[in-house]
Structure formats: structure tokens, C-alpha cells
Amino acid sequence: MNDPYETSETHLERLLGRALNSFDLPDTVIERLDSALAHASSLRSSHHSAGLHRETYRHTYLLADSTALTLWELVHNTGRDGAEQHELYTDEYEVRLAASRLRRPHRRAGADEAAVPSLDPLDAFDPTADSDSLFESRFESGLGISLDPSFESDLAADLELLSGLLTAPQTPLPRVYLPDNSADHARRVLRRAENVDRPGQEVARPLRAAFAHQITQVFGRHGHAEGKDAGFTLYEHAFLLLDGTETSLWEVEHTATPDGRHMCEVYAERSAAREAMELRARGQVSG
Numbered sequence: 001m002n003d004p005y006e007t008s009e010t011h012l013e014r015l016l017g018r019a020l021n022s023f024d025l026p027d028t029v030i031e032r033l034d035s036a037l038a039h040a041s042s043l044r045s046s047h048h049s050a051g052l053h054r055e056t057y058r059h060t061y062l063l064a065d066s067t068a069l070t071l072w073e074l075v076h077n078t079g080r081d082g083a084e085q086h087e088l089y090t091d092e093y094e095v096r097l098a099a100s101r102l103r104r105p106h107r108r109a110g111a112d113e114a115a116v117p118s119l120d121p122l123d124a125f126d127p128t129a130d131s132d133s134l135f136e137s138r139f140e141s142g143l144g145i146s147l148d149p150s151f152e153s154d155l156a157a158d159l160e161l162l163s164g165l166l167t168a169p170q171t172p173l174p175r176v177y178l179p180d181n182s183a184d185h186a187r188r189v190l191r192r193a194e195n196v197d198r199p200g201q202e203v204a205r206p207l208r209a210a211f212a213h214q215i216t217q218v219f220g221r222h223g224h225a226e227g228k229d230a231g232f233t234l235y236e237h238a239f240l241l242l243d244g245t246e247t248s249l250w251e252v253e254h255t256a257t258p259d260g261r262h263m264c265e266v267y268a269e270r271s272a273a274r275e276a277m278e279l280r281a282r283g284q285v286s287g
Helices: 008-018 027-034 092-100 131-139 153-162 181-189 199-208 270-281
Strands: 036-050 051-065 068-076 083-090 139-141 144-146 210-225 228-241 246-254 264-268
Touching: 008 036, 008 051, 008 083, 027 051, 051 092, 068 210, 083 092, 092 210, 181 199, 181 210, 181 228, 181 246, 199 210, 199 228, 199 246, 210 270, 228 270, 246 270
Parallel strands: none
Antiparallel strands: 036 051, 051 068, 068 083, 139 144, 210 228, 228 246, 246 264
């Protein structure tokens, strides 16, 4: 299942392309998977009998934000003429439920047709069991809910594997500066800042010698602040000065204001900008 030469993007594309129900996956899941950096796949269960073949696989992706996301794949031969079919789920309980519904007419094995023993713990799964007992058998994990006590240890092993794939630090891409009236751009960024602790003349003065710049969106998220919907976006305005030095302004755009209006804040340090966003999200700053 693990091809060392297959990128996570290609692996995900292949997975979604063959799944019958890929369109049922939440858009938020697909969007998160767009940032997958590495992946690992493993066989979770297998059932082979005279009439029914089914397997479940776990595909774990390491995302750019250092979190992990798992897709559960069900492979079975219930298609026309025994054709192999694939289904994808975001929760282990859902894939177990789907697998439990795959039934072929029971056929007693003859003398020349020995039944193949099942290695699938799904055979012991009863989807009609009392919901309270099912709930009690679950446990919380980093990626959701699992019915398998071995899930937590296996997950740790997968994450360790994925982390090992990224031990070598990624080489940052070189900046591509655009010479486009950059000194005036810096002036306009500072002028629209509404925060009282915005950069002063000690930062503005050197930026008058900026002759090229680059704008990068570093962060973007929608959330809640004081019970209201709020959006946060962080931009880096990087400037190249005449003496060859580089400097940046960090701009926070958000709607975490009492009336929901759009507001811009500018900081000289990235850490200060992130701290400001966190305070705004917790509603600890007014304005």
C-alpha cells in the first residue's frame, strides 16, 4: 500500500478517483487534505469467504499544520460479477457499519470448498447493538473515535513514520521581489493600521528606501470571537531595501470587532501579530 515514490497528492488523487462515494466526503476534509505533506497506509482488517471478500485500509496524512487526518477505505467484491469496489469514510465507526452491511447469501462450504477463516474484527461488530453500549466502547483519540483498542498505538506508529519522512528540513523557497513603487506600498500599509501599538518612525524611516517587495498570505481562518463569526488573515509584506537588507511588516486583517467591521492591524514582528490575533479571537481586545 505504501509506494515510496508516490507523492501524497498523487496517492490522494488515486484514492478519491476510485471511491464510489468520494463526493460524500465533507468539503472541509478535502480542503485540509490539500496541504498533505506525507502519508502512510495500512491494512486494518480482512475477510475472505466463498462469497464475500472485503478489506479495510487506514490512510493517514500528515498535514502542513502538523496535524494528522485519516481516511478509512472499504474494498469489497459486491459489484456486478464480483467487481471490486471502493468506498471512503472519515470515521472508523462508519466504515465498520458499512462493512457490516455487506452480505452475500450464506453458502455452506462443501468438501472441496473450505471456508477461508476471517481475520476481520468487523465480523464481531453488531450495528444493531444498544447505542449506549456502543458509545461506552468508544474512546477519544487524536483523529476521532475508534472502536478498536489497538487504534491508539497503531496511530502513534503511523505518526512516527510520517514524522520520519519529514526529518530533513524543507528548503524555503527564495523570495521573488516585485519592484513596484515599494516605498509607497509600505507607507500605505502603515497608514491603514488601526492598532495603537503599530510601528512608528523607527520602522517607517528605513522603508522609504524600499525598492521591491513581496506579499504573502501566511495564515487565514474563520472562527468565532465573543460568540460572533470572525475571519482572520495574516499577511507578510517583505521589503528589499537599497542596501540589500530585507525587512517585513506583518498585517492582520480581521472582523473580530464589536460591529463586525473589517479592521487592519500592522506589526513589526510576526510573534506580535500572532499574539494580537489570539487576543482578538478570545475577545480580550476591544475596538
